[in-house]
Amino acid sequence: MQDEILIISHDTGGDIALNQDLMEELIHGGRGNKIIEMAKEGTPLLKMGSGSPRILLCAGIHGNELPPQLAFFKLLNYLEGKNLQGTVFMVPIAIPHATMKNSRRFQGFDMNRKTFKDGYISNTILKAAKKLRIEAAADFHSTQPQSNPGIESVFCSKKPCYESFNIAKHITSQTSSKIIAQKKAGALYGGALEDELNINGIPAVTCEVVSRNGRVDSGSVERSFIQMKSFLDYFKVI
Numbered sequence: 001m002q003d004e005i006l007i008i009s010h011d012t013g014g015d016i017a018l019n020q021d022l023m024e025e026l027i028h029g030g031r032g033n034k035i036i037e038m039a040k041e042g043t044p045l046l047k048m049g050s051g052s053p054r055i056l057l058c059a060g061i062h063g064n065e066l067p068p069q070l071a072f073f074k075l076l077n078y079l080e081g082k083n084l085q086g087t088v089f090m091v092p093i094a095i096p097h098a099t100m101k102n103s104r105r106f107q108g109f110d111m112n113r114k115t116f117k118d119g120y121i122s123n124t125i126l127k128a129a130k131k132l133r134i135e136a137a138a139d140f141h142s143t144q145p146q147s148n149p150g151i152e153s154v155f156c157s158k159k160p161c162y163e164s165f166n167i168a169k170h171i172t173s174q175t176s177s178k179i180i181a182q183k184k185a186g187a188l189y190g191g192a193l194e195d196e197l198n199i200n201g202i203p204a205v206t207c208e209v210v211s212r213n214g215r216v217d218s219g220s221v222e223r224s225f226i227q228m229k230s231f232l233d234y235f236k237v238i
């Protein structure tokens with residue numbers, strides 16, 4: 001199995017080791033250390049495995065949502081040495097600069113509202129997904145208690161890509177996550193990565209676990225990791 005890492009954006013770099021809340025919970029390991037180093041240059045994209053299906057997992061579109069970004073370091077260890085039935089592309093730290101600063105925003109904006117706009121990192125990820133002929137994608141977030149949604153959940157839209165709903169149903173059947181399904185992608189608000197992927201013909205879900213912003217609440221990393229494994233399980237990659 002040959003792994004590849006490349007940088008898909010060079011204006012997002014940051015030293016995530018300066019985020020103490022993140023580092024306290026981080027599992028160190030070979031590939032993880034490489035990501036920390038490369039994140040100084042920009043947004044790393046990893047590729048593992050080969051062949052079909054070709055799927056994408058992403059975290060850190062909101063830099064202060066730490067559990068899913070930490071879950072990626074667990075996932076990398078978990079996938080190490082496994083014979084994958086397909087190609088798994090991963091963006092573990094979408095905006096290292098925002099993660100370094102423990103910030104929801106980057107360059108003053110919420111990147112999960114900017115995917116339709118050229119030049120923003122979420123748009124760069126969308127373009128990469130199209131170029132790489134990704135067949136489905138999952139974007140991992142965390143949500144504050146008593147916020148919106150404030151519960152462990154999986155967002156999806158039934159149109160135009162109905163498979164998004166099937167993926168969400170699968171993940172919610174295997175986890176304690178609740179499904180939040182919309183009729184049509186992008187109808188509530190524009191620019192979310194999941195919605196724009198769906199609109200561009202790539203089935204997609206957004207997975208949320210509960211944790212305070214900028215913090216790592218007990219069990220939240222494990223919950224996010226379980227959602228990731230369930231997404232891979234839907235495609236029988238592992």
Ligand SMILES: [Zn+2]
Nearest residue numbers: 062065141142
């Ligand atoms: Zn978020």
